[in-house]
Amino acid sequence: MKNIAVLGSTGSIGKSTLSVVRNFPGRFKVIALSANSDVHSLCRQIEEFQPSFVCIRDKSAAARASKIIKRTTKIFVGDDGLDQLVRERSIEQVMFAISGSGALSSLVEAIKGGKSIALANKETLVMAGPLIMGLAKKKKVSILPVDSEQSAIWQCLEGENRNNLRNIYLTASGGPLLKKSRAALESIRVKQVLRHPRWKMGKKITVDSATLMNKGLELLEAMFLFDVDFLRIKVLVHPEALIHSMVEFIDGVIIAQLSVTDMRIPIQYALSYPERLPSRLKGLDFYKLGVLNFEKPDLLKFPCLGLAYEAAKGLGTLPCVLNAANEVAVGEFLRERLRFTQISKVVEKVMRNHSNKQNPGLRDIQEADNWARISAQSVIARLS
Amino acid sequence: MKNIAVLGSTGSIGKSTLSVVRNFPGRFKVIALSANSDVHSLCRQIEEFQPSFVCIRDKSAAARASKIIKRTTKIFVGDDGLDQLVRERSIEQVMFAISGSGALSSLVEAIKGGKSIALANKETLVMAGPLIMGLAKKKKVSILPVDSEQSAIWQCLEGENRNNLRNIYLTASGGPLLKKSRAALESIRVKQVLRHPRWKMGKKITVDSATLMNKGLELLEAMFLFDVDFLRIKVLVHPEALIHSMVEFIDGVIIAQLSVTDMRIPIQYALSYPERLPSRLKGLDFYKLGVLNFEKPDLLKFPCLGLAYEAAKGLGTLPCVLNAANEVAVGEFLRERLRFTQISKVVEKVMRNHSNKQNPGLRDIQEADNWARISAQSVIARLS
Numbered sequence: 001m002k003n004i005a006v007l008g009s010t011g012s013i014g015k016s017t018l019s020v021v022r023n024f025p026g027r028f029k030v031i032a033l034s035a036n037s038d039v040h041s042l043c044r045q046i047e048e049f050q051p052s053f054v055c056i057r058d059k060s061a062a063a064r065a066s067k068i069i070k071r072t073t074k075i076f077v078g079d080d081g082l083d084q085l086v087r088e089r090s091i092e093q094v095m096f097a098i099s100g101s102g103a104l105s106s107l108v109e110a111i112k113g114g115k116s117i118a119l120a121n122k123e124t125l126v127m128a129g130p131l132i133m134g135l136a137k138k139k140k141v142s143i144l145p146v147d148s149e150q151s152a153i154w155q156c157l158e159g160e161n162r163n164n165l166r167n168i169y170l171t172a173s174g175g176p177l178l179k180k181s182r183a184a185l186e187s188i189r190v191k192q193v194l195r196h197p198r199w200k201m202g203k204k205i206t207v208d209s210a211t212l213m214n215k216g217l218e219l220l221e222a223m224f225l226f227d228v229d230f231l232r233i234k235v236l237v238h239p240e241a242l243i244h245s246m247v248e249f250i251d252g253v254i255i256a257q258l259s260v261t262d263m264r265i266p267i268q269y270a271l272s273y274p275e276r277l278p279s280r281l282k283g284l285d286f287y288k289l290g291v292l293n294f295e296k297p298d299l300l301k302f303p304c305l306g307l308a309y310e311a312a313k314g315l316g317t318l319p320c321v322l323n324a325a326n327e328v329a330v331g332e333f334l335r336e337r338l339r340f341t342q343i344s345k346v347v348e349k350v351m352r353n354h355s356n357k358q359n360p361g362l363r364d365i366q367e368a369d370n371w372a373r374i375s376a377q378s379v380i381a382r383l384s
Numbered sequence: 385m386k387n388i389a390v391l392g393s394t395g396s397i398g399k400s401t402l403s404v405v406r407n408f409p410g411r412f413k414v415i416a417l418s419a420n421s422d423v424h425s426l427c428r429q430i431e432e433f434q435p436s437f438v439c440i441r442d443k444s445a446a447a448r449a450s451k452i453i454k455r456t457t458k459i460f461v462g463d464d465g466l467d468q469l470v471r472e473r474s475i476e477q478v479m480f481a482i483s484g485s486g487a488l489s490s491l492v493e494a495i496k497g498g499k500s501i502a503l504a505n506k507e508t509l510v511m512a513g514p515l516i517m518g519l520a521k522k523k524k525v526s527i528l529p530v531d532s533e534q535s536a537i538w539q540c541l542e543g544e545n546r547n548n549l550r551n552i553y554l555t556a557s558g559g560p561l562l563k564k565s566r567a568a569l570e571s572i573r574v575k576q577v578l579r580h581p582r583w584k585m586g587k588k589i590t591v592d593s594a595t596l597m598n599k600g601l602e603l604l605e606a607m608f609l610f611d612v613d614f615l616r617i618k619v620l621v622h623p624e625a626l627i628h629s630m631v632e633f634i635d636g637v638i639i640a641q642l643s644v645t646d647m648r649i650p651i652q653y654a655l656s657y658p659e660r661l662p663s664r665l666k667g668l669d670f671y672k673l674g675v676l677n678f679e680k681p682d683l684l685k686f687p688c689l690g691l692a693y694e695a696a697k698g699l700g701t702l703p704c705v706l707n708a709a710n711e712v713a714v715g716e717f718l719r720e721r722l723r724f725t726q727i728s729k730v731v732e733k734v735m736r737n738h739s740n741k742q743n744p745g746l747r748d749i750q751e752a753d754n755w756a757r758i759s760a761q762s763v764i765a766r767l768s
Contacts, residue, residue: 159543164660169670236670250662252649254642265636276548278634286553286620287680296671
């Protein structure tokens with residue numbers, strides 16, 4: 001029986017995590033949950049899983065919830081509360097299903113506490129990859145990726161000597177705008193972007209998927225997670241999104257990982273590792289699927305990917321700046337205050353204005369993150 | 385430095401094995417070679433690799449060779465000679481690059497002698513799979529497959545718990561006749577069959593590839609090698625022949641192995657295992673390859689595959705009979721004394737006439753093999 005904390009339990013990955021846990025009552029016990037402000041969903045989850053600890057990030061939501069939640073569950077509040085929660089000794093594994101950069105501090109705390117980490121959050125790794133991986137190594141903590149691509153790479157490397165790795169093929173569905181012309185992208189609307197052909201995800205990541213910034217963030221993530229030079233990570237557009245990634249070894253052999261597009265598969269693997277547990281999901285039917293397509297990504301149409309390669313080359317605080325500027329720009333696009341093609345322009349401008357700092361500490365990263373957000377806002381203000 | 389015997393060194397797989405060895409002079413030493421009758425090629429190989437032992441199966445060829453070969457190389461002759469050769473104590477690994485059922489006796493001897501086995505010969509495993517695998521287990525000997533499909537399955541299973549295996553997808557290029565109609569197959573000529581679109585191989589295996597019997601033999605091979613029920617092995621036509629096979633686990637995850645179609649890749653893996661060694665072969669270029677296709681095999685057009693499933697279900701001496709009848713029928717087809725579509729009819733008839741014997745010993749297998757060959761000849765005689 002493994003004691004698990006699910007942070008971000010009311011979000012998409014959080015709910016899927018609980019759905020996996022539900023299938024293995026004798027194997028996993030949810031002893032902690034956290035949510036931002038969705039008290040309604042959280043209370044239902046508390047009723048079902050009876051966790052010992054919960055954290056609610058939003059203070060007024062926490063005040064409301066404290067009146068409903070039974071005394072047997074200890075309530076933490078805010079970001080500091082989350083840092084405290086992950087330190088609870090009885091927690092063995094923490095699922096980071098919170099999106100955005102806000103998870104960084106609690107991730108660092110969880111690693112310091114020696115917890116096994118299931119990481120669905122990609123922003124923290126992008127911002128502070130070397131710092132996180134270095135700390136994890138020092139604390140002998142495993143960072144188990146939940147992102148389907150990173151999980152695929154990890155699975156392809158299982159049982160293999162990592163020194164034999166030649167290349168990683170990071171696959172990309174290409175998003176909802178793959179077949180649009182560059183000119184058409186100028187006038188694309190939020191609605192069109194949110195219609196992702198393969199994955200049902202949150203809004204922010206769906207926009208990132210359309211700009212290919214999502215793949216750029218994954219490139220940075222993979223570089224840090226697997227300690228691979230960025231030049232050896234090749235992005236491959238694969239519209240069917242069934243091959244979740246591949247690795248190529250020095251002997252020319254390529255190992256690929258495929259599955260139906262359902263996040264419960266990589267979530268379950270991160271929870272059950274090093275074992276595999278049975279899944280009742282319908283498997284892939286190769287007799288029906290017919291064709292798998294591949295193409296090279298178009299960097300002129302999707303400049304965000306090129307910017308991510310630049311950040312991967314520049315390292316230091318540049319990946320953090322890319323991520324922060326992108327978060328701001330995507331937010332403004334979702335509020336219809338920025339055009340789709342302006343997202344990459346904002347990110348590029350902020351990156352150009354940044355004085356990169358190598359080997360940053362946690363404070364440097366947080367400063368760069370703040371700077372980039374303010375800088376992005378001012379770039380956007382000047383655009384409109 | 386590993387001491388290797390290459391049996392069948394003048395054939396296609398044998399030559400490729402030597403070409404791999406040539407790239408790693410400090411790693412592998414060829415200390416034994418064997419050939420059927422191609423003394424010319426063998427003598428050149430002896431000059432290059434200076435083996436301590438050679439075996440020549442054909443007696444008159446052996447007599448000719450003995451006049452040329454230096455005294456420092458010990459010469460064995462005939463099938464008995466091969467059995468003696470593989471028992472030589474200094475041999476650590478034996479590459480079985482001999483095709484056909486003739487390799488069975490020396491394979492058994494090599495396993496008894498505790499040698500690591502690199503197995504490119506599929507007929508022996510089809511004939512006597514349970515016997516070979518049982519003996520290998522008893523002697524703690526590894527049977528390392530060289531066949532690209534079996535090597536792929538093996539690589540996909542590396543680092544995984546075999547109890548978690550759900551299905552094997554055994555891929556088939558579909559051979560040169562994939563797109564022909566059933567009617568067109570009636571009048572197909574030897575020449576057309578020998579034009580294989582993906583692999584350059586010996587004649588017998590190229591015909592087997594056209595009838596899909598090759599895939600049937602591989603089905604039986606995989607069943608024995610990986611101890612998997614035949615119902616869990618799904619044949620998948622994949623014309624590009626880049627995915628060499630796949631395995632599906634209980635959690636719905638599929639791991640696939642891909643590479644360029646070059647036998648030196650699986651040969652090298654069987655020699656270097658558990659390591660991977662660098663290859664100078666050009667890798668797969670996913671940016672250029674574009675599309676991978678999949679379809680269900682047509683059992684009406686290619687009845688040999690269905691017969692292999694029957695043999696897999698019947699077990700006992702039936703797989704051996706299937707293989708022997710097929711060898712005879714393919715031989716007669718290559719001599720243009722049998723039509724293409726008659727191959728499966730001969731095999732089917734011989735299988736129907738066979739009194740299957742369960743849990744056969746080596747002698748039972750050899751008797752069934754002989755019986756099937758005679759039976760096939762008489763079926764063919766009645767056909768023409």
